Amino acid sequence: MTMTRAWTLILTAVVALPAMAQERGRFEGRLDSQMLGALRPILAQAAGDSLPTGALEDKALEGAAKGVPAARIIAAVRQLAGELRDARGLLRDGRPAARIPDAEVIAAAETRRRGVPAQEIAALARGASQHPLVVPLTVLGDLVQRGVPADYARTVLEQLLADGLPPDRMAEIPGRVDVALRVGAAPADALRSALRGGGREMPHGPPPGGGRGPAAGRPIQPPPDPPKGGKPPSSGRPHGNSS
Amino acid sequence: MSTPPSDAEVVARILGGDVEAFGLLVDRYQSIFAPYAAQVTGSADDAADVIQESFVRAYRFLSRCDNPANFKAWLFRIVSNQCKSHMSRGWRRKTVPVDDIATLPAPDDPARDVAAGDLQDRVQRVLQQLPPDQREVLVLKYVQDLSLIEIADVLRVSVPALKMRLLRARTALRRKLQGVMV
Amino acid sequence: MTDREPDALSRYLDGEATRAELPAALREEADAFDRIRAAMDPGPVKLPPGLRATIMARVRAAHASPWRRAWRWVTTPTVRVSPLTGTLAFAALAALILWARPQSSRLRERPVETTGHIVARFVYRAPTASSVVVTGEFARWDPSGVAMRRVDGGTWVAEIELTPGLHHYAFVVDGKRWVIDPNATSQVDDGFGQQNSVLLIPNTD
Numbered sequence: 001m002t003m004t005r006a007w008t009l010i011l012t013a014v015v016a017l018p019a020m021a022q023e024r025g026r027f028e029g030r031l032d033s034q035m036l037g038a039l040r041p042i043l044a045q046a047a048g049d050s051l052p053t054g055a056l057e058d059k060a061l062e063g064a065a066k067g068v069p070a071a072r073i074i075a076a077v078r079q080l081a082g083e084l085r086d087a088r089g090l091l092r093d094g095r096p097a098a099r100i101p102d103a104e105v106i107a108a109a110e111t112r113r114r115g116v117p118a119q120e121i122a123a124l125a126r127g128a129s130q131h132p133l134v135v136p137l138t139v140l141g142d143l144v145q146r147g148v149p150a151d152y153a154r155t156v157l158e159q160l161l162a163d164g165l166p167p168d169r170m171a172e173i174p175g176r177v178d179v180a181l182r183v184g185a186a187p188a189d190a191l192r193s194a195l196r197g198g199g200r201e202m203p204h205g206p207p208p209g210g211g212r213g214p215a216a217g218r219p220i221q222p223p224p225d226p227p228k229g230g231k232p233p234s235s236g237r238p239h240g241n242s243s
Numbered sequence: 244m245s246t247p248p249s250d251a252e253v254v255a256r257i258l259g260g261d262v263e264a265f266g267l268l269v270d271r272y273q274s275i276f277a278p279y280a281a282q283v284t285g286s287a288d289d290a291a292d293v294i295q296e297s298f299v300r301a302y303r304f305l306s307r308c309d310n311p312a313n314f315k316a317w318l319f320r321i322v323s324n325q326c327k328s329h330m331s332r333g334w335r336r337k338t339v340p341v342d343d344i345a346t347l348p349a350p351d352d353p354a355r356d357v358a359a360g361d362l363q364d365r366v367q368r369v370l371q372q373l374p375p376d377q378r379e380v381l382v383l384k385y386v387q388d389l390s391l392i393e394i395a396d397v398l399r400v401s402v403p404a405l406k407m408r409l410l411r412a413r414t415a416l417r418r419k420l421q422g423v424m425v
Numbered sequence: 426m427t428d429r430e431p432d433a434l435s436r437y438l439d440g441e442a443t444r445a446e447l448p449a450a451l452r453e454e455a456d457a458f459d460r461i462r463a464a465m466d467p468g469p470v471k472l473p474p475g476l477r478a479t480i481m482a483r484v485r486a487a488h489a490s491p492w493r494r495a496w497r498w499v500t501t502p503t504v505r506v507s508p509l510t511g512t513l514a515f516a517a518l519a520a521l522i523l524w525a526r527p528q529s530s531r532l533r534e535r536p537v538e539t540t541g542h543i544v545a546r547f548v549y550r551a552p553t554a555s556s557v558v559v560t561g562e563f564a565r566w567d568p569s570g571v572a573m574r575r576v577d578g579g580t581w582v583a584e585i586e587l588t589p590g591l592h593h594y595a596f597v598v599d600g601k602r603w604v605i606d607p608n609a610t611s612q613v614d615d616g617f618g619q620q621n622s623v624l625l626i627p628n629t630d
Contacts (some may be wrong), residue, residue: 030288033364033577059616062566066603068617076616107591110613110623136627137592142611167627262488269477277470287470294472295480316591357589366464385462386439391439406439410430413438416461 030064033100038074042081051084083109089120091133106135114141120150127158135167141175147187156191161194254311257302265302272315273298275387277321282382283326285371293329297322319397323379330375367421377412386407475563478586479571482544492503525609543626545587547594549606552579559583561594568597589628593621 031039032057039060046053051144059080063073085243087108090101108121121137143153176194177187185193248256248267256264273294280290301308301318308317370378383394395405434451436442447455468486482603543558547559560570563585573581573596581596593613595603 030286058562058566060622062615063617065560065566065568066615066617066619072617079616106438110591114613130626135625135627141613145611154600171625171627207429229619262483265479265484266481269480273472273480274469275475279466279473281470282465282467285474288569290470291472291476291567292569295476295483298480299483299487303487318506347583350535360461366461367467378598381465391441406435409439410435413430413458420461 001024003029023066029063035060035064035070035073038070039077042074042077046081046084049085049088050100051081051088052088052105055084055106056081065128083112084123087112087121090122091125093122094127095129098129101132104133104137107134111137111141111144114145114151116140116154122230124154124158127154128161131161136161139170143187143191144176145178146181146190148177148191149188152188153191156195160195204222222227249312251311254314255304256309257305264347266341268301268318269298269313275315276319279382280322280326281385282367282370282386283375284329287359289329290341293322293325296329300325305318313396316393316396323397326379327375333400354402365420369416372419373412373415376408378413380408381412382403390410436572471565473564473570473583475569475587478544479583482584484525543587543589543613544584545624545626547573547585547593547606548581548608549573549581549596549604550579551581551596551598552595554579556599557581558597558600559585559594561592561599563587563592570597575606587624587626589626592624592626594624595621 039056042052043056046056047102056077059077060073063076068076084105088100088105088110091108106206109123111121112118120140124140125133140150140153140157143157144150157170173191177190180190180193181187202234252270252272254269257268270379276294276297277287277290277395280293281287284290297318300321308314310317370381374379380394380398382393383389389397390400391402391405395402398405400408430438431451433442433446433448434454436456437444437447437451444452444455454540505596549557549559551557557573558568558570558572560567564570571585572582573583576582593607593615596606603619603622609624611623612620614621617620
């Protein structure tokens with residue numbers, strides 16, 4: 001067999017160059033072709049639904065990194081796609097005409113996963129429709145995981161947004177709630193305490209120099225007594241411990 | 244519109260104490276070496292490790308770069324050496340084992356290869372089966388598209404020796420691909 | 426079977442001859458090789474988004490290390506020292522620095538903002554570990570993630586530049602044990618029966 005035939009024969013085995021090359025780059029060779037085959041329809045459907053496919057890809061890579069069996073990875077990716085789809089729907093309900101950023105869809109799905117009822121997420125999207133939602137959604141999830149009633153937490157956050165509380169201050173709230181929880185406060189009381197706050201005061205009105213909403217100095221009104229018993233934080237058992 | 248600073252200018256700034264200027268070199272070269280590192284080491288994960296170590300070394304030993312105008316070749320040499328060290332440590336990540344799906348045929352199974360219908364898949368797999376020094380010259384020449392002189396400079400070999408290595412690498416590549424077909 | 430590569434083809438494949446200079450009989454083979462060559466290209470290799478940040482963090486640390494500062498100070502041209510004097514001075518300075526080593530910094534310092542990203546500081550206490558890495562979406566869940574450095578008897582630290590937003594991460598101890606960050610504000614179910622830690626970096630504008 002001459003060399004010419006050798007090279008040409010090799011080539012006749014080629015039918016086409018599929019787009020798998022690009023896919024391979026995306027998954028960086030960490031998922032084999034069987035897994036990719038199973039993922040492809042999920043990702044295609046998600047892309048068609050305007051869902052953040054990057055989050056699905058990351059979930060697959062995460063499973064692979066953690067040594068999770070393939071079937072479970074596929075199931076988790078499928079599950080996440082469903083959660084993202086639902087989350088997008090909730091945000092769309094709250095803001096029918098707006099563009100929904102991927103980051104908010106991801107945050108909303110996670111907030112749902114952390115136990116915040118769907119109607120609270122939709123209500124937040126409606127009530128805070130002029131504000132970016134990643135921070136409020138995440139803080140809402142943090143508060144509900146700590147046992148704060150969801151509707152109260154959502155109302156408080158909406159109020160804080162209307163009062164012009166900057167995102168970095170909002171992100172501090174769960175930590176302040178933890179301080180109060182540690183000294184035995186019930187979750188809703190811990191949130192109230194966090195808003196009054198020691199040290200740097202949490203503003204109850206617009207920030208200096210501007211902002212919209214109620215006049216400065218008006219505190220956030222505590223709600224009527226929350227449903228019986230603040231449920232304990234459901235953060236779950238840590239996976240490991242420092243050793 | 245001002246032209247971006249040359250590598251020599253950037254190196255001078257870094258050696259003068261401007262550590263942030265090193266970011267310019269990272270931005271310029273990290274993606275350029277990524278395919279090379281990924282193919283020589285066999286995975287993008289290992290490539291990221293190698294690139295990280297290479298840049299940090301390049302910073303530490305920057306004063307030893309005798310021709311800052313040709314920083315790229317100097318850095319390439321570091322990357323090439325880091326690839327070798329990385330592989331000699333025996334860390335080669337494998338793809339995820341798919342334990343609950345039917346056993347996959349071995350990579351050289353012709354039945355599977357014909358069914359796969361993916362030339363790139365086969366060529367990539369065969370590349371990984373070649374000895375590292377052959378894989379390296381094939382990637383430098385045919386993926387990174389360096390000239391013979393540039394490759395010789397990176398690998399610190401003579402051009403005739405390089406041509407011999409390339410010829411052997413092409414022959415080995417062809418033989419392995421043929422083995423797939425038979 | 427002969428498989429000796431014709432010299433003319435070798436010259437072309439070495440880049441020393443153009444395609445036009447190839448004998449017609451060898452052009453088909455050259456085409457075949459060009460397709461193989463195209464298949465060698467793995468396409469864009471996506472590096473972890475945090476890689477640049479990790480590199481710069483290590484480079485800055487190297488720049489700021491007491492040893493390096495001392496060496497630069499001792500050998501700066503305005504201080505005219507001979508190599509021997511420089512070395513002796515450096516050794517003396519090194520001894521001073523070692524003796525006066527600062528305490529390791531406390532946990533969870535406020536993030537420092539640089540160039541639109543935030544430098545997040547990850548801290549994990551594991552006195553008996555031989556390696557700890559932090560990984561997450563920012564590293565595409567690379568199991569070898571970003572290597573943390575040991576700063577005292579048992580505390581491991583890494584600084585990573587991250588964009589504002591929601592980040593999930595975990596530590597991997599000794600290359601195999603995945604653990605959450607006990608200092609994280611919250612944890613979330615990862616969908617695999619385990620948990621990830623959550624880091625929320627708000628926009629500061």
